[in-house]
Structure formats: C-alpha cells, structure tokens
Amino acid sequence: MKLKYQASEGLSERNDEFDPGSIIDTLINHRKMIVAITMAFILVGALYAFCATPIYRASISIRVEDNSPTALPDSKDLVRNASSLFQEKSSAESEMQILRSKAIAMQTVDYLKLYIDAEPKRLPVLGGLIARHTDTRMTPGIFGWGGFVWGDESISVTTFEVPRKQEGNPYTVTALTGGQYQLRGPGLEQPVTGHVGVDEQFETSHGPVNLLVSKIDGESGAEFKLTRHSRQQALEQLQKGLQIDEQGNKSNVLGVMLEGRDPVLVTNILNDIGAVYVRQNVNQKGANAEKSLNYLEQQLPGAKRQMEQAEEAYNTYRNSHGLLDADEESRLILRQATEADSRLYDLKRQRQDLTAHLTAEHPSVVAIDQQIASTNKYVESLAARVKSMPSAEQGALRLMRDMRMTSDMYAALRSNIDTLRLVKAGQSASVQLLDTADVPERPVKPAKTLVLLIAAVLGLFVAIGLAFLRDYLFKGEADPEELESRTGLTVYATIPVSAQQEQLTQKMAIRGPEKLALAFRYPMDPAVEALRTMRAALQFALNGERNNVVMLAGPLPGIGKSFLSANLGTLLASGGKRVLLVDGDLRRGHLNQYFGLQRGAGLADLITGERSLEDTVHKDVLPNLDVLQCGEYPHDPAELLLSANFRATIRAASEQYDIVLLDAPAILAVSDTVTMAPVADSIFMVARFADTRAGEISESVKRLAQTGSKVEGILLNGFKVSRGNYAQSRRYGAYAYDAYYSDSVAK
Incomplete structure (x- = not known):
C-alpha cells in the first residue's frame, strides 16, 4: 500500500x-x-x-517681570543712580526653581498641616464608589461590623503630634456619642477616649501623643484613619507633585499645576504657594532696598566732608593768588572735562558687561572700544588746552574741577537716598499672580x-x-506535507469538516437511535467525497491478497475516528464489498449510534464465549454492511483483548467478509489498541486537523511497532474549509470539493 x-x-x-x-x-x-x-x-x-479614585487638577499662573533685581550693584553705580537696583532681569528658569524650593513649599506644608492625613475608613474600591454617589450618612460598617463609612462623613484635625518612631503609622479614630471619640493605634495598649474640640494628650509606650480633633461629622461607630507623616516627607511629596513650566516661549509666564484626590485641598495648596511666593519676592526686594539705603547713608557724611574740603581748598588757592572767578573759557573746559570723564566711565562699564559673555572680537565690543578710544583722545585734547593756560589758572581749574565733582557726588547721594526711601515705602513685587486656582469641578483622571x-x-x-x-505550543499539524515530513507517513486523504454531520449529531442527541451515517444520508457531502479517495486507495491495495482486516486508530480521543470508520465502512459496502464494521473500543464505543442501533450484545460477549458471531452481528444495517457492536462495557477490557478468543473472532470474520474494518480506541490513552494491532493486516492513523501533533503520531507508531505492527498511512480529519484554514483550503482539495458540489447544486 x-x-x-x-x-x-x-x-x-x-x-x-x-x-x-x-x-x-x-x-x-x-x-x-x-x-x-x-x-x-x-x-x-x-x-x-x-x-x-478621581484625581483633580488645579493651576495658577504667575508673571515674572523683567525688572526684578538679582544682585546688589557696586558702590559707584549705586551712588550715581539708585535705579540700577532695578535694571537686571529675572530668569524664568530660576523663578521655577524658587517656586519649588523648600523655602516656599515648607511654609505651605506648615500652614496647611499637610503632614496630617485624616480620612474616613472606607471599604476598598466599593466604599469610595458608593461615597461619591451619595450625600447622606449611613449606618457605619457592614451589618454593623468594621466601622466602614459610606456617605459624606468627615473629620477635621488641627493638631496631631506623635513620637518620631510612630510617624507614618496609622491610628484609628472612632466617633462616639456626646462629642467624644476613641483613639486606637501603635503604643496604646488600650483604646483611649478624647473630646472633640479639646487639645488632648495621651501617653504611649514611645512618648506622648497630642491630638486636637476640631470636628467629626459622622454617626457613632464611624471610623477614620489618622496618620502623622514627617514634615520632610510631606515636603518631598509636595515638591514632587508640583508641575511647573513656562507657558509659551520666553513668555515669562509660569504655569503651576498640582493633582490630588481632594479638589479643595489642591486648590488651597496652590493658592497658598502663590501667595507665599509673591510675599517672599516683595520681602526680598525690600531687603535689597534696605541694604542699599544703609550703604548710601553711610557714605553721605564722607561725601559732604570731601565737598567742603574741596571748596575750602579752591577758595584758599584763589585768595592766595589774587584770582577772580574763572572766566567763561575755563568754565567751558571744566564742564567738558567733567562730561568726558562721566562718559568714559559709562563706556568702560558697558564694555565690562559685554565682555562677560562676548569675546573681544565681537562687533559690539569692538564698537565700544572705538568709542572709548575716541573719548580718551577728547580728554587728552582738553588736557592739552589746560596746559596752554597760565600755571595759576591751571591750579585753580584743577581745584574747581575737584570741587564740582565732590559737589555733584554729594547731590547724587542725597537724591538717591530720597529715591530709595520712596522705593522702600512703596515696594511692589517683580512677580504677579495672574490667575488664582479655582476648585476643579471635574476630575482629570x-x-x-x-x-x-x-x-x-x-x-x-x-x-x-x-x-x-x-x-x-499546542497547535497540531495543519499542513499535510509538513505532517508527512515529520512523521514519515503518507497522508491518504484530508477529510473536511461537514456541516451536515453537525446537524446529524444534533438529531442523534434529540431523536435517539436513527440511521445517521453521513455517507448514507448525504452521499454528495465533501467529507464523503474525500473518503471515496481513501476507499479507492484501500481497494487497490487489498486487491488480490488475503489482507482484509483494516484498523483505524488514533493517538487521543475526540479526533473523529468513529465517524471515519462508520462512513468508510458505508462507502466500502456501497462499492459492492461485504463489510463487517467492528467497534473495538470496549471502554466507550458508540458506533451503534451512527446506524440507529440500541446498545446490545457485541464484541465483548463474543470474546467471553457467551454469544456466537452469527447471533451477535447486526446484519445488513445498510446494504452489504454488517455491524458488530462493542457490547456492554466490561470491567477488564485489556485482559479480554489479550485472549485467544479475540484473535479467533477476527480471523473467523475475515473469512466471511471481504473487508473487516476495526474501529480501535485511542492509542496513547489506553493499551487496548496495542493489544489489538497484531490481528490487523493494515493500520491507518487518524489525525485531527490543527489538533493532533506530529509527536503524538510518532509516539503512537512506536507503541504499535513494539508488537510488530506497521502503520500504513494517515487520514487527516476535520479539515476546516470555510474559515480558519485560509492558508491550506485550496491547496489540499477540501476547498475544491466544496466548490465543485456547490456549483453542481447551483446548476
């Protein structure tokens, strides 16, 4: 074969x-x-x-102005012009760091007591869900047990101080009648009782606990979870939760966001942070102005003394040389020299600022250098004009210049002191809180x-x-060629899934015994046509030899082996062969159902000698087809199949029929098939499409080989035509069967 x-x-x-x-x-x-x-x-x-739990988000907006001071100017700038205090710009990046700093956040932590966590005790998941959808109070607990709260119960705690070792450990507050509560927790051997609105102190094994419960809204028995965290932990949690960024590119507008479970709390936190930030900015500017004012007031007596000394020196020199007031030319030279010195100082300071972030070759620095050189030449020309004057007038001009410079310096000091006093009195922040936080109405998460x-x-x-x-990991073989290459066995036929057979199976369950063999009821079904291919190959192989006992076996149950046996036997009989279909599964055989037969005597009775072959076989259930049931399920099927009566029964049947078709049980599930195999002349392995694995077939072949039996080939059953085998349906004939017969019916 x-x-x-x-x-x-x-x-x-x-x-x-x-x-x-x-x-x-x-x-x-x-x-x-x-x-x-x-x-x-x-x-x-x-x-x-x-x-x-819903998460709410609140936000504030802060504008950073461009005139915020970041450093105190040097003394010469400060004396010349107090407005230099307000000419440096703030950096949005630096202000973001200030907003997140400990100096700001810790004030909010302390003011709002963020280190105290007090919340109702709720049943996990469902408790919060129920509480969010009810505005009334309910009896605490589950049937009075557990202290869980279900409504809008709340607790307000003003003070809660615990020993350092107990920070982070939860305590439980239980509401009592009469404005009292009960406290349980670490270090308390017995629950203690306190009064609402009273600052209580309770002694524990680790130290005192100070607690002030200002308000409890809840029925008696309602429980609340109370935890005192460390200030550092509360600070870190707040800093981690703050989301700060600049809104837009170089807009100097900062957005600050915070998310949390309590919409009111996150709103209060952000508004307090904004207020603290603005207040600290004002205080910082006031401190800078105070430092500058103190410095100028310290310089004022010395400037006045220098001015008086310069005036005295000039008057003394003029009287000693008998000079009158300076003429018009001397006054002009003096004014020009003073203005030139002032301009030269400004240019040098501008160059110093530029070279802090630019190289000497930069065009802006080069331009400043050219102006400085030009001004120096102008100063030198003025000096040359002074040298051309008489020596007495030169000395008077020099003293007059000193007198004027000290006088201007003193006047500038007085003016700037007055300016700083006004600035200090009307100091405003260089940052502005544009938008305060509103209580969010809808959660964002x-x-x-x-x-x-x-x-x-x-x-x-x-x-x-x-x-x-x-x-x-688990899918069986779905490709016949792959199955052949892995097992070394020939695939004789691929039998597609039959929709008609599924209907027959349903009828079998509803109506009971009835002739429901697919090959008999629907001979043109694609599955039957696939079995005709197997019939042709089998008849050709059996022709001319006394080789008429054929066994259909499979690795595991549920692969359609009995279905193939019933329909292959029907097709062999319809081809003119006298066929005996034997149900060899003594444990769970059910071939009788395909032919409408009631369970009765069968193979088990023949082996025990209780019946004869003639009395047990059901004759002509279909033309040329006799059926031998398995009989009543025996308690020792393996031992019965080992007996000589089984072999004698099959030999006797093979002499009376053209073909004896033996339906065997699963090979890997029980040992019965291995015992039965020696009586078969030809053995075919049934595999289920995409269910039976190559390893299962190989193991089954090995077990049969132990008795000297050889597997001729494979029948691949359950090929899905309409869906689930898109890749294979056209390649192995199953689709062709369906298409061919569908076209025939349509015609």
Whole structure:
C-alpha cells in the first residue's frame, strides 16, 4: 500500500516562509478566545475607570517681570543712580526653581498641616464608589461590623503630634456619642477616649501623643484613619507633585499645576504657594532696598566732608593768588572735562558687561572700544588746552574741577537716598499672580474614554499574542506535507469538516437511535467525497491478497475516528464489498449510534464465549454492511483483548467478509489498541486537523511497532474549509470539493 499523497501546485517550497494565510487561520480559529480576552480587558478597564479614585487638577499662573533685581550693584553705580537696583532681569528658569524650593513649599506644608492625613475608613474600591454617589450618612460598617463609612462623613484635625518612631503609622479614630471619640493605634495598649474640640494628650509606650480633633461629622461607630507623616516627607511629596513650566516661549509666564484626590485641598495648596511666593519676592526686594539705603547713608557724611574740603581748598588757592572767578573759557573746559570723564566711565562699564559673555572680537565690543578710544583722545585734547593756560589758572581749574565733582557726588547721594526711601515705602513685587486656582469641578483622571480605549487595544494585543503562543505550543499539524515530513507517513486523504454531520449529531442527541451515517444520508457531502479517495486507495491495495482486516486508530480521543470508520465502512459496502464494521473500543464505543442501533450484545460477549458471531452481528444495517457492536462495557477490557478468543473472532470474520474494518480506541490513552494491532493486516492513523501533533503520531507508531505492527498511512480529519484554514483550503482539495458540489447544486 504505497499510494503517495499528491499535494496540489502552489505548495510553499519553504516551511518557514512568512504566510499571511496562516496568520488569518490563527486569528479565525481563536476568534472566540480573542473576543473573550479583549472583553475581559475592557471590563477590567471599565471597573478601573468607574471605581478608581478621581484625581483633580488645579493651576495658577504667575508673571515674572523683567525688572526684578538679582544682585546688589557696586558702590559707584549705586551712588550715581539708585535705579540700577532695578535694571537686571529675572530668569524664568530660576523663578521655577524658587517656586519649588523648600523655602516656599515648607511654609505651605506648615500652614496647611499637610503632614496630617485624616480620612474616613472606607471599604476598598466599593466604599469610595458608593461615597461619591451619595450625600447622606449611613449606618457605619457592614451589618454593623468594621466601622466602614459610606456617605459624606468627615473629620477635621488641627493638631496631631506623635513620637518620631510612630510617624507614618496609622491610628484609628472612632466617633462616639456626646462629642467624644476613641483613639486606637501603635503604643496604646488600650483604646483611649478624647473630646472633640479639646487639645488632648495621651501617653504611649514611645512618648506622648497630642491630638486636637476640631470636628467629626459622622454617626457613632464611624471610623477614620489618622496618620502623622514627617514634615520632610510631606515636603518631598509636595515638591514632587508640583508641575511647573513656562507657558509659551520666553513668555515669562509660569504655569503651576498640582493633582490630588481632594479638589479643595489642591486648590488651597496652590493658592497658598502663590501667595507665599509673591510675599517672599516683595520681602526680598525690600531687603535689597534696605541694604542699599544703609550703604548710601553711610557714605553721605564722607561725601559732604570731601565737598567742603574741596571748596575750602579752591577758595584758599584763589585768595592766595589774587584770582577772580574763572572766566567763561575755563568754565567751558571744566564742564567738558567733567562730561568726558562721566562718559568714559559709562563706556568702560558697558564694555565690562559685554565682555562677560562676548569675546573681544565681537562687533559690539569692538564698537565700544572705538568709542572709548575716541573719548580718551577728547580728554587728552582738553588736557592739552589746560596746559596752554597760565600755571595759576591751571591750579585753580584743577581745584574747581575737584570741587564740582565732590559737589555733584554729594547731590547724587542725597537724591538717591530720597529715591530709595520712596522705593522702600512703596515696594511692589517683580512677580504677579495672574490667575488664582479655582476648585476643579471635574476630575482629570481617570480619563474613562482613554482608559477603555487602552484596555481594548491592550486586551486585543494580549489576546492575539496568546493565540499565536497557544498555536506555537499546542497547535497540531495543519499542513499535510509538513505532517508527512515529520512523521514519515503518507497522508491518504484530508477529510473536511461537514456541516451536515453537525446537524446529524444534533438529531442523534434529540431523536435517539436513527440511521445517521453521513455517507448514507448525504452521499454528495465533501467529507464523503474525500473518503471515496481513501476507499479507492484501500481497494487497490487489498486487491488480490488475503489482507482484509483494516484498523483505524488514533493517538487521543475526540479526533473523529468513529465517524471515519462508520462512513468508510458505508462507502466500502456501497462499492459492492461485504463489510463487517467492528467497534473495538470496549471502554466507550458508540458506533451503534451512527446506524440507529440500541446498545446490545457485541464484541465483548463474543470474546467471553457467551454469544456466537452469527447471533451477535447486526446484519445488513445498510446494504452489504454488517455491524458488530462493542457490547456492554466490561470491567477488564485489556485482559479480554489479550485472549485467544479475540484473535479467533477476527480471523473467523475475515473469512466471511471481504473487508473487516476495526474501529480501535485511542492509542496513547489506553493499551487496548496495542493489544489489538497484531490481528490487523493494515493500520491507518487518524489525525485531527490543527489538533493532533506530529509527536503524538510518532509516539503512537512506536507503541504499535513494539508488537510488530506497521502503520500504513494517515487520514487527516476535520479539515476546516470555510474559515480558519485560509492558508491550506485550496491547496489540499477540501476547498475544491466544496466548490465543485456547490456549483453542481447551483446548476
């Protein structure tokens, strides 16, 4: 029997070639699992979206002005012009760091007592969900047990100080009648009782606990969770939660956001941070102005003394030389020299500022250098004019210049002191709180639509991944050529799934015994046509030899072996052969159902000698087809099959019939088939499409070989034509059967 299975054209030359059809197969075959897993993820996402604690977001906006001082000017600038205090610009980046700094955040932590965490005790998940949808108070606990609260109960704690070792450990406050409460927690051997509105002190094993509960809204028995965190932990949590960025490119407008479970609390935190930040900015500017004012007032007596000394020196020199007041030319030279000195000082300071971030070759620095050189030449020309004057007038001019410079310096000091006093009195911040935080009405998290979308996409990817993983780990062979190469056996036929057989199976369950063999009821079914291919090959192989006992076996139950036996026997009988169909499964055989037979005496009775072959066989259940049932299930089937009576029964049947078709039990499940195999002349292995694995077939062949039996080939059953085998249906004939007979019916 060496009829090789012929694969149609178009077969992939490489087994590992990427095949889109196989991907479609996997998705279709596991569509129910994919849908179920995806829906499960969506359900979990929906539970999270609707049960998770809402997160609210509040925000403030702060404008940073360009005239905020960052450093104290040098003494010459300060004396010349107090407005230099307000000419340097603030950096938005530096202000962002100041906003997040400990100096700002810690004031808010202390003011709002963020280190105290007091909240109602709620049942996880459901407690918060119920509380968010009710405005009334309910009886605490579950049937009075547990102290869980379900409504709008609340607690307000003004003071809560615990020993350092107990920071972060939760305490429990239980509301009592009469304005009292009970406190339980670490270090308290017994619950203690306190009064609402009273600053209480309780002694513990680690030190005293100070507690001031200012208000409790809740029924008696309601419990609240109370925790005292360290100030440092509260500070770090606040700093971590602040989201600060500049709104727009170089806009100098800072946006500060904070998220939290309590919309009122996050609003209060941001508004307090904004107020503290502005107040500190004002205080810092006032401190700078105070330092500058003190410095100028210290310089004022010395400047006055220098001015008086210069006036005295000038008057003394003029009297000693008998000089009158300076003429018009001397006054002009004096004014020009003073202005030139002042301009030269300004140019040098500008150059110093430029070279702090530019090189000497930069055009701006080069231009300043040219102006300095020009001014120096002008000063030198003025000096030359002075040298051309008489010596007495030169000395008077020099003293007059000193007198004027000291007088101008003194006047500038007086003016700037008055200016700084006005600035200090009317000091304003260089930052402005543009928008305060309003209590948010809607949560920003969880975003229900986004959560459901992510859950659906994630579930789909996980489901598809599991489908491919399951196929990789557990999927049986779906390619006949691959099955042949892995097992070394010939695939004689691929039998497609029959929709008609599924209907017959349903009728069998409803109506009871009836002749429901597919080959008898629907002879033109594609599955029957595939079995005709097997019949032709089998009859050709058996022709001319006394080789008429054929066994159909399979590795595991549920692969359709009995279905193939019943219909192959029907087809062999319809071809003119006298056929005996034997149900060899003494444990769970049910071949009788395909022919409408009630369970009765069968093979087990023949082996025990209680019945004869003639009395046990059901004659002509179909033309030329006799059926031998398995009989009542014995308690020792393996021992019965080992007996000589079994072999004698099969030999006797083979002499009376053209073909004896033996339906055997699963090889890997029980040892019965291995025991029966020696009586068979030809053995065919039944495999289920995409279910039976090559390793299972190989192991079954090995077990049969231990008794000297040889497997002739494979019948691949359950080939899915309409869907789930997109990659194979046209390649191995199953699609062709369907298409051919569909066209015939249409015609």
